[in-house]
Amino acid sequence: MSRQDITIGLFGFGVVGKGLWDVLLQTPGLKANIRKICVKTHDKPRPVPQEYFTFDRDELLNDDRINIIVELIDDSEAAFEIASAAMRNGKGVVSANKKMIADHLHELLLLQQQYNVPFLYEAASCASIPIIRNLEEYYDNDLLVSLEGIVNGSTNYILTRIYRDKLSLSDALKLAQDLGYAESNPALDIEGHDAKYKLLILLLHAFGIVENPDRIFNLGIQRLGVLDLRVAGEKGYKIKLIAHAHKFGDNRVIAFVLPQFVDDSSRFFNVDDVLNGVQTETGFADKQFFMGKGAGAFPTASAVLSDISALSYNYRYEYKKRSQQVLTLTGEFSLEVYVSFRNRGDVPSSDFISIKEKYRSPDGNYIVGRINFSTLTESSWISNPEVSVLLTPDFRPLSLDEE
Numbered sequence: 001m002s003r004q005d006i007t008i009g010l011f012g013f014g015v016v017g018k019g020l021w022d023v024l025l026q027t028p029g030l031k032a033n034i035r036k037i038c039v040k041t042h043d044k045p046r047p048v049p050q051e052y053f054t055f056d057r058d059e060l061l062n063d064d065r066i067n068i069i070v071e072l073i074d075d076s077e078a079a080f081e082i083a084s085a086a087m088r089n090g091k092g093v094v095s096a097n098k099k100m101i102a103d104h105l106h107e108l109l110l111l112q113q114q115y116n117v118p119f120l121y122e123a124a125s126c127a128s129i130p131i132i133r134n135l136e137e138y139y140d141n142d143l144l145v146s147l148e149g150i151v152n153g154s155t156n157y158i159l160t161r162i163y164r165d166k167l168s169l170s171d172a173l174k175l176a177q178d179l180g181y182a183e184s185n186p187a188l189d190i191e192g193h194d195a196k197y198k199l200l201i202l203l204l205h206a207f208g209i210v211e212n213p214d215r216i217f218n219l220g221i222q223r224l225g226v227l228d229l230r231v232a233g234e235k236g237y238k239i240k241l242i243a244h245a246h247k248f249g250d251n252r253v254i255a256f257v258l259p260q261f262v263d264d265s266s267r268f269f270n271v272d273d274v275l276n277g278v279q280t281e282t283g284f285a286d287k288q289f290f291m292g293k294g295a296g297a298f299p300t301a302s303a304v305l306s307d308i309s310a311l312s313y314n315y316r317y318e319y320k321k322r323s324q325q326v327l328t329l330t331g332e333f334s335l336e337v338y339v340s341f342r343n344r345g346d347v348p349s350s351d352f353i354s355i356k357e358k359y360r361s362p363d364g365n366y367i368v369g370r371i372n373f374s375t376l377t378e379s380s381w382i383s384n385p386e387v388s389v390l391l392t393p394d395f396r397p398l399s400l401d402e403e
Contacts, residue, residue: 006032009060012072019297096123102197118316123303153274153294192220208321218257260391
């Protein structure tokens with residue numbers, strides 16, 4: 001198959017944009033070059049000749065010599081405007097903006113179809129791990145049973161430093177911010193929203209499900225307290241923030257993001273620092289594991305580069321699973337969870353189907369037991385910032401008729 005030349009219009013020249021510039025210089029065989037870079041800050045010094053830069057997005061969107069738009073900006077709504085305008089102008093698009101894709105997934109699918117243009121976004125899921133391409137090309141959703149993943153490198157780095165260096169959550173977060181792994185406003189990461197957006201993207205390619213972000217329950221690491229960390233230490237666990245998607249029966253899927261205790265039998269136990277890890281399970285091939293860097297300039301830029309290379313061979317996602325059997329999300333299942341809380345009346349025992357362990361002390365309280373997912377997500381106490389919820393290592397989801 002012959003390879004076409006790629007002329008790029010790049011939006012954004014932050015950490016990843018600069019990383020892409022650098023890796024393109026080191027891959028001359030790709031036959032891809034950046035023609036113009038659109039940025040919003042006028043007086044910021046940049047290690048690239050000034051003639052490459054513009055502050056007018058139409059210079060890129062209306063330039064017929066540019067055939068690929070690479071969008072690497074933070075603002076999700078501005079990113080959607082750029083991506084949709086590019087597609088309407090017949091240009092392929094590469095993006096790393098997971099929030100933009102999750103918020104506008106329906107529209108982006110329609111734009112690709114309407115204007116017959118490719119839209120690739122491997123960097124929006126797990127940075128250097130090529131999980132989308134594997135889900136697209138390798139796994140049939142009749143065979144895929146589950147997908148689980150540490151998909152946010154920032155929270156994984158924070159949790160690693162808490163475990164390894166006994167830092168507090170606030171100190172570990174400050175360190176992650178100082179190193180550029182977490183934003184100055186880190187809510188997107190530590191509250192689990194970023195992981196949820198990535199899970200929505202993976203749901204499309206794993207099971208053909210197109211959903212809105214408000215349909216996926218997420219709880220991050222912001223509520224972890226001294227008692228939770230002490231329990232993890234006493235039991236030999238680590239805490240990881242994990243996105244889950246599990247197939248139930250013939251046509252149902254469950255999906256959520258929660259912190260989880262993991263023991264040393266789990267492959268996630270040794271996925272530390274800014275690494276991401278994704279585990280798939282199929283009916284015949286059992287479990288397979290992918291691991292790679294989930295943050296940083298070059299890991300993310302490498303995924304963007306891979307998409308640019310794929311476009312040079314006219315590759316595009318086929319979304320084959322959308323036309324296979326129709327799967328829908330369900331909340332009708334139960335999980336084993338650990339719930340910690342400050343005051344004894346904060347979390348009623350009656351909300352649990354069964355209780356395995358109870359702990360009460362002046363320092364705090366916790367319950368380990370099985371609970372219906374709908375009870376968990378619709379309870380009055382789930383919004384209490386002093387209530388912490390983690391999956392147990394053996395959280396095993398069960399349909400309600402299996403209990």
